[in-house]
């Protein structure tokens with residue numbers, strides 16, 4: 521804690537380059553395992569800063585790792601840079617307007633996520649060099665957080681085996697330690713094969729794969745009443761079997777996302793969905809092939825690291841938003857419903873306020889809000905390494921996740937101030953851990969206690985590999 525000001529100055533000294541990095545990555549939105557330009561930007565920064573670089577981490581061409589320092593504990597700082605489809609949006613305005621029709625966009629703020637993590641790692645590297653102490657800092661540039669579960673594949677490949685603690689953050693509307701409530705989740709494809717025929721002349725000879733998909737969806741929708749209320753199932757039709765209604769569809773494919781509060785509950789749910797799929801195939805006399813695409817585990821908290829992060833957040837205070845930031849955030853809030861704004865406060869567990877569009881407080885440690893219903897591949901890291909995650913305000917309170925409003929605010933003043941605050945908080949925790957071996961020991965003990973009864977069981981089957989994309 522006493523070294524916080526020192527490490528924060530090191531963050532400030534390098535922040536301009538990382539704000540620019542965040543803006544550049546914002547301007548080249550790339551999807552799931554296709555982040556070739558974004559990872560090249562991150563690699564170039566690692567080179568410029570003098571990190572030792574490992575490319576092709578876990579055999580993934582868009583993953584990169586940079587290490588600095590020697591001996592001592594290994595502190596990992598995790599970054600991301602993938603975008604989302606269909607969220608192309610002009611920056612700095614408060615109405616929907618695409619940059620490119622149907623284009624991608626940074627609708628989850630991962631341009632900031634990666635830049636702040638790399639800025640934190642750089643500051644820690646410089647701190648280690650100045651202080652002349654033993655210890656290593658690593659920046660893990662992790663692709664494909666949105667649906668690709670890259671970190672789970674990286675965990676499975678052993679990339680974190682010698683890491684002592686891992687630190688990360690996510691852009692948010694609120695300043696707080698993440699309450700480690702994400703859902704375990706998998707994506708599974710169900711491919712049905714039937715028999716084509718003339719839909720009018722010989723319908724009795726056809727067996728419709730599309731019918732099977734529809735019946736499967738109906739079956740799963742009936743199942744919802746009888747599954748845990750905090751589980752989630754969603755589906756998307758990947759292939760409806762063609763565009764001709766007069767041909768019985770011989771092929772159809774549906775992708776399911778199945779989520780539950782914890783790994784064992786998720787596995788039970790996958791099994792029930794499998795039975796529904798097989799039932800649909802039986803009813804339609806089609807065949808079904810089931811293949812898992814990706815999977816992530818639920819997040820595990822870590823009390824000692826969370827308390828260290830809370831001290832950093834409180835000591836540092838909220839990002840220093842200015843009048844222009846507040847004005848833009850208010851314009852964004854005008855595009856939201858009262859319900860959007862109220863639910864942001866409910867998730868944080870604090871009473872709703874209408875006097876500021878940007879978060880000017882830090883949520884007290886241990887505040888219980890409405891649980892987060894999303895999933896993240898940080899979950900898998902948290903099962904094998906003590907992990908802590910900050911949420912730092914970068915956008916107007918109430919801004920929905922995965923929205924044009926997040927893309928719009930991705931290069932704003934609030935984004936940059938949040939990015940720098942996040943880097944300071946993460947670097948501060950790293951320096952705390954480097955200066956206090958007891959903190960790392962307590963963090964490891966905490967993880968051991970959480971995983972003693974149910975050890976880590978990778979949700980991705982051993983024969984499934986990441987769906988890598990070719991270099992464009």
Ligand SMILES: [Zn+2]
Pocket residue numbers: 628629630665690
């Ligand atoms: Zn995200």
